[in-house]
Amino acid sequence: MLRVHDRERYRKIAGEAFGLAKGGHLEITLREQSGFLTRFANNEIHQNGFREFLKISLRMIAKGKSARVETTDPSRASLASCVERLKALLQSRRGSDHEPGQAARQPQSEQGAEGASGELGQAARQCRPDQAAEAGWSGGGRPLAHPAPRDRRGGGQDEPALLSKQSYRAVNDFDPKIASGNPDHSARDIAEAVREIKKNGAEASGYDSAVCRHVYIANSNGLEAWHRSSAFRFGLTARKGQGVGYASGFSAFQKEINKQEIFKTALQRAGQAVLPVRVKPGRYTVIFSPRAMAEFTSPLFEDMNARKVADKNSFFWGKKGKRIFSKILTVEDNVYFPGQTGLPFDGVGLPRKKVLLVDKGVVRNFVNDRKAALDFRQAPTGHGAGSLQPSTMPVNLVVRNGEEKWADLLERLDHAIFIPHIWYHQVTNANTLLATGLIKGSALVWRNGAWQGGIQHVRYSQSLVEVLHRIIDVSCDKEMIKDKEHGGSLWPFTVVEGFRIV
Amino acid sequence: MSHEKILFVLDLLQFKKVFYGDARFVHIKQRIVSAKNGHPSVLEEKESLGLGVRALKNNGWGFGCTADLSTRGLERAVSRALETASASAKVRVFPTELSHEAPIQTSWKTPVRIDPWQVDPAEQVAYLLECEKRLRSAKGIILTDSRMEFVKKFQIFGSTQGSLIESLKSLAGGGLSCKAINGHELQKRSYPNPSYDYRCGGYEVISDLKLKEESFRIRDEALLLLKSRPCPEGKRDLILRDSILALQIHESLGHAAELDRVYGHEDNFGGRTFLKPAMLDREKIGSRQVTLVANRPEDKSGAGFAAYDDEGVPARETRVVKEGLFTGYLSSRETAARSGLPRASGSMVAEDWSHFPLIRMTNLSLLPGNRPVEAIVSEVREGILLDTESSWSIDEERGDFQIGAEIAWHVKNGKIAGAYKNPLYRGNSTRFWKQCSEVADAANYRITGFPDCGKGGPMQQAFVSHGCSPALFRGVECYASGS
Numbered sequence: 001m002l003r004v005h006d007r008e009r010y011r012k013i014a015g016e017a018f019g020l021a022k023g024g025h026l027e028i029t030l031r032e033q034s035g036f037l038t039r040f041a042n043n044e045i046h047q048n049g050f051r052e053f054l055k056i057s058l059r060m061i062a063k064g065k066s067a068r069v070e071t072t073d074p075s076r077a078s079l080a081s082c083v084e085r086l087k088a089l090l091q092s093r094r095g096s097d098h099e100p101g102q103a104a105r106q107p108q109s110e111q112g113a114e115g116a117s118g119e120l121g122q123a124a125r126q127c128r129p130d131q132a133a134e135a136g137w138s139g140g141g142r143p144l145a146h147p148a149p150r151d152r153r154g155g156g157q158d159e160p161a162l163l164s165k166q167s168y169r170a171v172n173d174f175d176p177k178i179a180s181g182n183p184d185h186s187a188r189d190i191a192e193a194v195r196e197i198k199k200n201g202a203e204a205s206g207y208d209s210a211v212c213r214h215v216y217i218a219n220s221n222g223l224e225a226w227h228r229s230s231a232f233r234f235g236l237t238a239r240k241g242q243g244v245g246y247a248s249g250f251s252a253f254q255k256e257i258n259k260q261e262i263f264k265t266a267l268q269r270a271g272q273a274v275l276p277v278r279v280k281p282g283r284y285t286v287i288f289s290p291r292a293m294a295e296f297t298s299p300l301f302e303d304m305n306a307r308k309v310a311d312k313n314s315f316f317w318g319k320k321g322k323r324i325f326s327k328i329l330t331v332e333d334n335v336y337f338p339g340q341t342g343l344p345f346d347g348v349g350l351p352r353k354k355v356l357l358v359d360k361g362v363v364r365n366f367v368n369d370r371k372a373a374l375d376f377r378q379a380p381t382g383h384g385a386g387s388l389q390p391s392t393m394p395v396n397l398v399v400r401n402g403e404e405k406w407a408d409l410l411e412r413l414d415h416a417i418f419i420p421h422i423w424y425h426q427v428t429n430a431n432t433l434l435a436t437g438l439i440k441g442s443a444l445v446w447r448n449g450a451w452q453g454g455i456q457h458v459r460y461s462q463s464l465v466e467v468l469h470r471i472i473d474v475s476c477d478k479e480m481i482k483d484k485e486h487g488g489s490l491w492p493f494t495v496v497e498g499f500r501i502v
Numbered sequence: 503m504s505h506e507k508i509l510f511v512l513d514l515l516q517f518k519k520v521f522y523g524d525a526r527f528v529h530i531k532q533r534i535v536s537a538k539n540g541h542p543s544v545l546e547e548k549e550s551l552g553l554g555v556r557a558l559k560n561n562g563w564g565f566g567c568t569a570d571l572s573t574r575g576l577e578r579a580v581s582r583a584l585e586t587a588s589a590s591a592k593v594r595v596f597p598t599e600l601s602h603e604a605p606i607q608t609s610w611k612t613p614v615r616i617d618p619w620q621v622d623p624a625e626q627v628a629y630l631l632e633c634e635k636r637l638r639s640a641k642g643i644i645l646t647d648s649r650m651e652f653v654k655k656f657q658i659f660g661s662t663q664g665s666l667i668e669s670l671k672s673l674a675g676g677g678l679s680c681k682a683i684n685g686h687e688l689q690k691r692s693y694p695n696p697s698y699d700y701r702c703g704g705y706e707v708i709s710d711l712k713l714k715e716e717s718f719r720i721r722d723e724a725l726l727l728l729k730s731r732p733c734p735e736g737k738r739d740l741i742l743r744d745s746i747l748a749l750q751i752h753e754s755l756g757h758a759a760e761l762d763r764v765y766g767h768e769d770n771f772g773g774r775t776f777l778k779p780a781m782l783d784r785e786k787i788g789s790r791q792v793t794l795v796a797n798r799p800e801d802k803s804g805a806g807f808a809a810y811d812d813e814g815v816p817a818r819e820t821r822v823v824k825e826g827l828f829t830g831y832l833s834s835r836e837t838a839a840r841s842g843l844p845r846a847s848g849s850m851v852a853e854d855w856s857h858f859p860l861i862r863m864t865n866l867s868l869l870p871g872n873r874p875v876e877a878i879v880s881e882v883r884e885g886i887l888l889d890t891e892s893s894w895s896i897d898e899e900r901g902d903f904q905i906g907a908e909i910a911w912h913v914k915n916g917k918i919a920g921a922y923k924n925p926l927y928r929g930n931s932t933r934f935w936k937q938c939s940e941v942a943d944a945a946n947y948r949i950t951g952f953p954d955c956g957k958g959g960p961m962q963q964a965f966v967s968h969g970c971s972p973a974l975f976r977g978v979e980c981y982a983s984g985s
Contacts, residue, residue, distance in 0.1 A: 036586065039959055041766040044595040048586040049565025049858050051960060053552070070548040072569045089545050092623035158541070183564075183589035191593045205769040207959050237770040246770075311539075312683055313645050423773070424895040428906050428983035429924055431687050436895050436904055440773075457897055459904070 004032045010216035020083045027219040029057040035211025038186045043194045057387035060086040065093045066159045162221040173252035173341040178230035181210035193263040206236025217349040225349045232257045238266040244441035245269025246421045250482045273442030273454020285416045286499040290479035290491035292419040300464045306368035325361040326471035330400035337398045342487040347386015395487030406475035406493035418444040433464040462500040508660040514580045522558040524661040528855035536649040537630040552855035557583040562591030567856045601838040605664030610809040612672040614704035618652035636717035637680040650676035665814040674707035675700030682724035689727035691720045700805040700951035732982030733925035739885030740978040748950035748968035749891040754931040756863045758900035761831040773898030786826045788935030793869040794823040804865040804967030805951025812859035815848040853962040867969030871941035875972045880916035887911040904928040924983040942971035
């Protein structure tokens, strides 16, 4: 049985932490997960296990500086220790306001002095907890209900103050049936897939997983946000002779995962690729699967971060308002779109907004976190990382679909290569976003209205921007691609001309 | 956490008549300090503790974990492991056997001179700010980044076969980078690596890394790249410095030597391997200069080092390649037994208590040669010397690859004659390693530690390390990104 705790349990932990912080400006994030993953290879299960954890992340702000401490232990003693660590770290952070090399000098601890030598040996010092208060750490001892009028929520030049209470739109991506998910059902489904695959003279490797998650954020300024979600995933690689077929599926809802359809697709693709076909280096019309396109464009969208653009550290610097992609391409970041999944708030509890990133090929907007929004006087988009994601970036991509099914798009093409999945995709030139990678498994060759066979070890090298400029069509059918803990991409099948195979 | 709790879990597993079971209590402490663009950026401490249980019953593997170390929590973790083992047993083909290991009761820990937790983080921030100040001390540098990180991993491992091993592994690492801009062109230099460099040890590792000392060089090289020509296309002699050779070892031979890839365990994610069992002790995959050793006893400072792995197997010195001949895999007890190998290599590592252990590289090093790097470079008439990885892409069997570096130095008649930007080289693993004509001597030997080797599902990160001296490869296809 898979289950995560309810909000009341998190509230209790948060309340305890706020009490221990004694009026300090504290934010608490709880991430709980309960799930299992079954992996199979060579037609048998080789790895199977539950993964369950609760991670508690505490962030304290004082005088515009912040520090973060994370633990997996929700006990009062652990929370008390975290709060003490935060005070000490903040004190250190204030010390670092001095010019380099003139950091606040404190009494050398016995342990720190032992064995200390040279330049870094001089650094072996420890601060006392009471020094935190001496240095003006937060509003020490003041009750939460009566914050000081100045520095009201700990904010300052470097770190915005804690948010106040916010309201959120709902995202419905929780299936109560997750509770009944168990590895026995998973083994049964895998056994069924393996039986069919063996019958077809093939072998398979893949995974089946079910996970439920609960994220809760609260702060001492009255903000409280929570979201519970479920995720069902199934994917496999089928091998038949020289043919390799890949297919995968994700849904927040059990009934929407059609495992039979997925393994049949993988098997069918392996069968279609059995006959080896040679393709010379050159430019080809290709159809990217939704997965391949989500993987291919991932480094590009990571650059749609307002801070990176302002720092000239993004390809999109100087490109806002310019048409650099195909007119067919319209992309938004929208967690509320039907079929999307994720949190309706960001890492500090700011409500996630829908952001139009690309409109008919024109670069329109970037996402920001709260500090960037304040620094650049922009409307906040609610994409700050906090402890929930590695950095500020679009996390819920929705690409506008076309009107025809991908099978119909294919019928209209004389010659095309289908790309199911890509592998080791890397940007090799940050200035042009030139990227290279390989097609994973077999790419399928379509000619004269039929699949001709498969090609393997296909390497491409092309600018991500050029590829998106060369989109000539997108399908009406879309798939949700979710590889990270939160968020995902909703992509159609995408037809690109002049794709460069090397 | 007392040993009694581990013994309690092992008793439960034995009571449930498992063929084999093990339990790992893991307590990880981490401190991350970073600065960005001349200001303090991250100041963070993380702590994670819990227990992971593995059970092998009726030929099926299962795993459970918990952060609740009460009797109830431990019982639940065991029951989760048994539940998944029972499910696995329903879809098994091959009988599971484990290679022999004598039970062992011992403890080990990393020698640490300065405990990083006894150092005021203000001093650590100040050190980084000084690095940043140096990086930013020239016009044209627009972005800077610096970081140090410390990890302590305390673990008690116990198995139903009688092993009980207590360990305390300490790691420290750091690095810096800067970006220079001219119009719309951006160039980056990092030191020691873009993902930083980690070693076993305490705060003393940071001074050994010489971040401050290298800041000016990194700054100047980023600016130099803006004025440099793209790396010319063509076959030429290639000298890889240790910083990028470590990546070459990692991607083209390290992952390829993982025995679980032979059995397709990573087929759906990380791929398979070109190193087929039939090649073992028969096929040359490199020149005579190439000898690659896992768990080399001299490399205990490498970030991947652990005296015992996460199934209680000692870090066994394993020759993966001996003078060019493929001679060994990195293995688990299960895959070693299945392949008929007498012993596992001691390569099973889990990211933390909540993950299933997998075959990982730990320490994998290229043995040094006999001559100093200067002597080798002096004999190159026309070549390039590459420093610091920037991109890597390799096929599913770890054969064909393309690797990029941050900077290329033009070597002409044995001397450095200028810099090239955006260099890339490509090749095929066996062909490439056969092109290795010389490895520099032990005086140039350095162990690079990566913190972010990703593998498996759920994706696990591991610290791995590679010792090597710079090496010369003849007639390698080189070009520039975008050419």
